[in-house]
Each structure stands twice: as structure tokens, then as C-alpha cells.
Amino acid sequence: MLEVKNLKASIGGKEILTGLNLSVKAGEVHAIMGPNGSGKSTLAQVIAGHADYEVTSGAVEFLGKDLLDLDPEERAREGIFLGFQYPVEIPGVNNAYLLKAAVNAKRKHHGMDEIDAFEFLKLAREKMTMLGMDPVFLNRGVNEGFSGGEKKRNEILQMAMLEPSLAILDETDSGLDIDALKAVANGVNSLRDPERAIVLVTHYQRLLDYIEPDYVHVLSGGQIIRSGDKSLALELEDRGYEWVVEAASA
């Protein structure tokens, strides 16, 4: 589904990704771990198409299309979803309004009719119940005055409504208490699907207790330096990152 080949990307002239390779197939859950500043969030932003990052070489292919050719909104409509580490507040814009606009932008792109208002509300309420969210959140400004946990749940709600082919969740576990973490993990697990791939970007093993990955990658210095199964995450939890980094540079 996603093929990242020898990807190099920089921000403000500073190279962050230095030749990254990653292959994700439908139905898989990948966890990308690594120390601070290793390029995890950069990878997520580059795939989503943030303009601040410049891709200097390499290729990213998504469902057979050259992703780097597409605008961020086109990537989203093609099925890429980024769960933001810091979801931005948009005061005055109704949460339901944004959500509906997003759903309809995607439907339109795929030649479908716009979603009916009642159907939309019914679906949104259903997903919110699953995530333990109060329906009043629909009528509030986008992330306006939301707590950290509420913002992350809101991201998962959007993901549930948009049903992406590839979901990249950037530090979705950060700042969550244990109840919120469980709710978010439940939400993500319920979206696991043979047709869908999920990439979790995280610092900690903790999230992986609740969402079991098929593959774990260690990102350091802008490259993936080791890949393994979920046992690698446990080992990292135990021993830290240093030994992997040292082994890679040896």
C-alpha cells in the first residue's frame, strides 16, 4: 500500500530524513519508535504533505500513485489520514461542520453523493459512543478548549468517520491518562481491517500493550535502523535505544 524508497527530506535546509525505506501492506499495523529528534514526526508530516518539509530525493508511492505529486487535500481524499500530535484549535468552526465537510470532500472525490445530514449525525453519534465522547463535542468549535485527551479522541473520531486506507497516528498516546488511552486504543482497534493499514508513531511501548503491532521499526538519524516484531518494542522498553543505535553504526 505504502512504499517509501530512500526518502530524504529537510526543513529549513536541515536534513531530517536521510534515506528512509518503509513498506506497509494493507491490513498491517506498524509501530515506528525512536528517540527524540530521530525524524518520526517528520516522516508523518512528509507523507501528509506539509509544505514546510522539502523532499530532496527518493519516492513515496501510495496505492500505486506517486504521492509526492499530490496536494495534501488530494492525499487525504485518496485515503491518507494523519492523526496529529498537536491537533490545532479552530475557534468558531463547528466540529460537526468540519467533520461533515471532510467526509463530503472525500465522497465527492470518489464520485459519491454528499452524506445526508441525518445519516451523518447518526453515524457520528455511533462513533462517539464507541470512543466515550459526549455528543456535545459535535457542536463545539474544532478542538476549542478541548483537553489533551479530548483532542486525541476527536482525532480518532475523524479517522473513524473518514475510514482511511492508511492512518498515521503521530504520538496519539502522548498526554493521555490511562482511561483515555484505553478509549483511543479501543477506537483504533475497532478500525483494524484487512483493507486498512495503520502506522503508529510513538515513544513508548505503553500504547502497544493496547494496540498490538505486526511490525516495529526503530528510526534514528532519519533512517530505519532496525525492524522486528512486537518483541522488539518490549526489548526497547527494557534496554532503551542506545544499543540499537550503536549496533547500527558499528
Next chain:
Amino acid sequence: MSTDPNNLESLVNRRYEHGFVTDIEADSLPPGLDEGIVRAISAIKKEPEFMLEWRLKAYRHWLTMQEPEWAHVHYPQINYQDISYFSAPKSDSDRPKSLDEVDPKLLETYDKLGIPLHERARLAGVAVDAVFDSVSVATTFKEKLNDAGVIFCPFSEAVIKHPELIKKYLGSVVPHRDNFFAALNSAVFSDGSFVYIPKGVRCPMELSTYFRINAANTGQFERTLIIADEGSYVSYLEGCTAPMRDENQLHAAVVELVAMKDAEIKYSTVQNWYPGDEDGKGGIYNFVTKRGDCRGDNSKISWTQVETGSAITWKYPSCILRGENSVGEFYSVAVTNNMQQADTGTKMIHIGKNSSSTIVSKGISAGRAQQSYRGLVRVMPQAQGARNHTQCDSLLIGKECGAHTFPYMEVKNPSAKVEHEATTSRISENQLFYCRQRGISEEDAVNMIVNGFCKEVFKELPMEFAVEAQALLNVSLEGAVG
């Protein structure tokens, strides 16, 4: 209204059959201004003596005044002797021959606003024989208003038919000595609207200048006077979302509202004068004096405005809260893009006991535009228990525009409560990226954020106006980002 109010075509096609076309067979007066010109205007309009005297008094006072320079706007000096103060509709040779000669950007805007083809030519000032179907609906309206005793007619007609009302109320809210532009307007005003709602009457429909959209060239020095007698109510809609072009660059209108005891006036404006091209060339200078007098107890005047046009706007719709428990409101959205400049706001003068006022001002700046909010809240010593709440928010799009706030407060009664809140925010790249990552295009994202920002004001507009205002904002800000 018997027709779909959202149907712009049917609205703009309506013609106020027995009013608004002032029947004057005179050529334009030569440029320049002196007593002779003032007398000539009055004569052309066949005005009674008192009106001429009133104009002359204003003119003589104007001669002693200086053009104000305090506003935060910049424009080349206006030579008042270069302006023609009365012009019959432009002769065809001066006008564009066809739409091919009109700024293509303007045409594009008409297209986006859904202005019907035959309307576009007229709005753009093209020389065409605009023959509109006379619409029987308008006649029906006229009858309905007559039955209710409501007077709604061109100002020049009111001067002749209702001189007693004109004598009593004209200049009673905005005296000719008020300011430079008001004095000029008083001397040379061309035409405008006159409304009188008798005691206890709730005006059976919203009064709209749509009805008199075909009254060409009254815009330059427009004079409007609305009187709501005791216990009456009227909602008045001014303007049009279609960008109006006009060869007359200087516009100095005066609007006076009088609300007697228990009366309410709701005045809504959607103004979209041609702002000029991207460099501001050819745009209208709009220097307006709008003021309402809450003369009686429990009276209420509410100004709601959406301003997207003009190269320069200088405008402060105000309320004098004279009556006890009187209420003044000001809800405003002002958009400036490209090279537009706006210095706008309101004044609330509290005189009556327990008078209260609300100010909600939303300013949006994009491109290289400069916008200032200038507001005055004055509580006089006798205004026991007066209250004001002011909220003044600015939204910036891009990095080259500016927003400025000049709030003035003069509180001379210790029991008064005056609150002021102000915010400035910028549409951030992060907000836009967030929306785009959800599949929403940048333009739609900007529209969504801007409309969210203006929500509080839009909900004060009559429904069909609100819908149009929203569309207008989207068009006005097109290309503001990226």
C-alpha cells in the same frame, strides 16, 4: 414575499414601480461647487424654498470646515471643485460599450454571485437600455404599505409630499455642522430613501433598497431618513451583494434614524462598492455618516453591517441613547483585501437612565489591506445604570495586512458598567494544513474559518441577507491565501 427570497434574480429584477425613478430632464451640472450649483440642484429637483435654505446654510458652513485627517486611511487629496455635483445618467459615449470593456475580474465575481446576465451590464455601468419588466409584486407591496400607513418613498418625493416631516426631522440627528462630509452631503445631496412608520405600526415587510436598484446615480450623495414613531417597528435593508461600479469616486452618504418611545429600528447593510483592482485603482471612497437617535424611552436601534467593498471606508454607525432603557446595537463584519483601507466602528452615547449598548465588531484583513476599528462609548453624567459590552475581534489572513484598534471610553457616571474585549488572531498555516489533511481545500478551509469568525454577526442579519453575505465573503477573500 411571495417569491423565493434567495433568488437573487427575482430580487434584483424587481422594480419599485411608482417611486424611485426620479424623472429629471436635465444635463449634468459642470464640475465645481458654489452657491449657484446648490441653487441649481434644488431647482432641478423643484424643491420648496425651505429645502434650498437648508442646503445653503449647510453649504456656507461647509466652506468654514476642514476635511478630517484623523482617520487611519491614506488617499490623494480630493479636489472638490473637480467634482460634478449633479449628473444625469452618464451619456453613453462615456461608458463602456459592452461587457468586453469591463474589468474581467468584476465579471468573474458577478458569475460567482449568480448575478443574472442582463443585470451585469447595468451594474458594471455599461451603456444599455435597461428595460426591466415591471413587476406587479412591487405594486402589491406599495398597496400593503399604504394600507398600514407606512411612507416609503424617494427622499426627493418626500420633500414635496411630506414637507412637515422633513422639516421636523431632517438634520435632527446629523446636523449639517456635524462633520465635513455630512455638511457637504447636506448641501448637495442627490436623493435617497425616506421612511415613516406611524404610531403602533409594525411595518408589514422588510423595506429593501432592492426595490429601487434601478434608480441610477443617486448613490454619490445619498440621504436617508427613517422615522419610527411611538411603538412602531421597521427592518430596513440597504445595499446589495453585487459589486457596484460607479464613475463617481467620492461617496458621502448620510443616514438618520429616529426611534420614538417603544419603537425599534433594525438597519441592515450589505455594502459591496467596487474596491478597485488589485492595486486599488478605481475604487470608491466611501465616507458615510450614519446615526440613530433613540429619542424615546424603551426605544431600540440596531445596526448590522457587512462591508466588503470600497477602496476607502470611513464609517461609524452610531446610536444616541437618549431615552430611558433605550438600547443600541452594532454588529459589524468588515472585510478588507488587496489595497483596501477601512476605518470603521461605532459610537454609543449614553444619556438615558439604564440605557444599554452592545458592540460586536469583526474585522478581517487580507492582502495588503489596513483596517482600523474606532469606537467610542460615552456615558453622560445623567445616564444612571448605563451598560455597554464591546467585543472587537480581528482576523488576519497573510502577513502583509494590518489591524488596528482605537477604542475610546468616556464614563462620567459611576454606576455605569462598561466592558471591552478585544482579540486579534491570524489564520495559521497549521489550521489550514489541518483542514487540508482532512481533505478540505485551502479555499474552503479559509471560508470555513472566516464564516465561523463572523457567525455572531451573520445571525443578526435577515435570513436571505445572511446567506448572501456568506457567499459574498467567500468571493471577497478568494485568493487571499497562497
